Amino acid sequence: MSRRDFLKTGLMVGAGLGLSSILGKDILSSAGIITPKRWVFLVDTFKCVGCGLCVRACKLENEIPYDVPVTRTWVERYVVKKDGTVLADSPYGGRDGYLINNPQGIVVPQEDIAKAFFVPKLCNQCTNPPCVQVCPVGATYQTNDGVVLVDRKWCIGCGYCIMACPYGVRFFHPVHKVAEKCNFCYHRITKGMKPACEDACPFGARHIGDINDPAHPVADIIKTQRVSVLKDEFGTKPSVYYLGYDSLIR
Amino acid sequence: MKSHLLRPLYVVVALVAIIFIARVIVVPSDFGVGEKGYMYGWHRKANEDEWKAFKVKFKNRDFCKDCHVSEYDSVMKSPHSIINCENCHGPAYEHPEEPPKLIINKEREHCLRCHSRLPYKQTERADIKGIIPDNHNPDIECVSCHNPHSPKGDAL
Numbered sequence: 001m002s003r004r005d006f007l008k009t010g011l012m013v014g015a016g017l018g019l020s021s022i023l024g025k026d027i028l029s030s031a032g033i034i035t036p037k038r039w040v041f042l043v044d045t046f047k048c049v050g051c052g053l054c055v056r057a058c059k060l061e062n063e064i065p066y067d068v069p070v071t072r073t074w075v076e077r078y079v080v081k082k083d084g085t086v087l088a089d090s091p092y093g094g095r096d097g098y099l100i101n102n103p104q105g106i107v108v109p110q111e112d113i114a115k116a117f118f119v120p121k122l123c124n125q126c127t128n129p130p131c132v133q134v135c136p137v138g139a140t141y142q143t144n145d146g147v148v149l150v151d152r153k154w155c156i157g158c159g160y161c162i163m164a165c166p167y168g169v170r171f172f173h174p175v176h177k178v179a180e181k182c183n184f185c186y187h188r189i190t191k192g193m194k195p196a197c198e199d200a201c202p203f204g205a206r207h208i209g210d211i212n213d214p215a216h217p218v219a220d221i222i223k224t225q226r227v228s229v230l231k232d233e234f235g236t237k238p239s240v241y242y243l244g245y246d247s248l249i250r
Numbered sequence: 251m252k253s254h255l256l257r258p259l260y261v262v263v264a265l266v267a268i269i270f271i272a273r274v275i276v277v278p279s280d281f282g283v284g285e286k287g288y289m290y291g292w293h294r295k296a297n298e299d300e301w302k303a304f305k306v307k308f309k310n311r312d313f314c315k316d317c318h319v320s321e322y323d324s325v326m327k328s329p330h331s332i333i334n335c336e337n338c339h340g341p342a343y344e345h346p347e348e349p350p351k352l353i354i355n356k357e358r359e360h361c362l363r364c365h366s367r368l369p370y371k372q373t374e375r376a377d378i379k380g381i382i383p384d385n386h387n388p389d390i391e392c393v394s395c396h397n398p399h400s401p402k403g404d405a406l
């Protein structure tokens with residue numbers, strides 16, 4: 001290597017190191033050099049059989065009192081009769097599964113059913129979360145990887161977020177007496193595990209993924225297949241996507 | 251200026267000073283506007299780590315398989331291989347330290363979650379081999395006749 005080349009490479013390496021430390025992670029990531037994680041969830045309603053194992057696992061994993069009718073995630077049942085009547089229910093959030101064909105307590109004869117399906121629901125971890133916007137004390141907030149968390153020490157229990165969430169996913173934790181909701185099992189996903197509901201689901205109806213990781217199958221499905229989000233008209237930009245969406249789903 | 255005008259002013263100034271001092275003491279140093287600005291970023295950064303430290307309870311079948319090799323192998327050969335062990339055995343927590351023994355859920359209702367037949371043909375539920383609970387040996391635990399690790403009877 002000539003002295004000229006040596007000086008040139010030395011200068012370039014030095015400048016590179018200096019630049020990256022000055023610019024920091026943010027600019028590098030916006031330039032596509034480091035892509036930040038962004039958690040998304042895919043629900044395949046075609047696969048759900050309404051066994052409720054996800055709801056059970058979620059309650060146990062996240063310490064939500066088992067016999068109180070509040071849940072971080074729940075499974076709804078929709079039965080549409082041939083005359084157009086829609087029967088929808090979710091007793092105890094579907095915690096014990098659906099054993100009898102009795103939506104809302106009404107036994108529907110098989111030949112009267114036009115269609116019937118199950119829809120798992122959870123916090124949508126909105127990109128523009130109204131719950132975060134209304135929280136007066138900064139207890140509900142959004143992390144950089146797109147998960148909305150509730151700071152139990154900071155929450156004053158005013159209930160604004162419960163009112164603001166268009167999806168009705170929030171409730172008061174019966175023990176901690178503060179606002180509570182699904183957080184994608186933040187303690188699991190940040191350790192490389194999957195959320196408890198996804199692990200518990202035997203039928204593959206639930207999947208978490210990173211939308212910014214092009215190699216991730218969940219990201220691929222969301223980007224290349226026909227998916228839908230709930231209540232798009234609210235402009236909250238949910239991170240939970242649905243395969244097999246039906247306009248009856250509220 | 252007359253002192254009866256100044257005195258309330260001093261009180262107000264003192265009050266404001268107290269509020270500012272209290273704020274410095276009460277508000278933690280990591281509380282403030284995050285990267286996403288005031289509307290979505292305002293929070294106590296330390297809480298992210300508090301949530302990350304929340305206890306994991308469900309460990310998954312890879313955790314079970316190291317010790318329970320034969321049980322693992324038998325269930326993995328069966329149609330029940332899609333079900334994680336802890337769905338029936340309960341969350342492992344720190345097993346084998348705590349709890350030393352897991353409680354197996356042998357309730358009929360637990361099996362019926364999938365095997366009670368529902369005529370919902372738009373779902374995979376209709377494809378699962380199911381029974382009508384009232385007609386099929388009511389009040390008897392399924393496990394008294396069926397081996398859940400080998401529901402087809404090929405490996406016991």
Ligand code: SF4
Nearest residue numbers: 123124126129131165
């Ligand atoms: S679904 Fe509700 S609780 Fe969840 S982020 Fe959106 S507004 Fe907030």
Ligand code: SF4
Nearest residue numbers: 048049051052054201
């Ligand atoms: S565990 Fe899976 S199949 Fe069962 S109710 Fe939940 S999402 Fe549906």
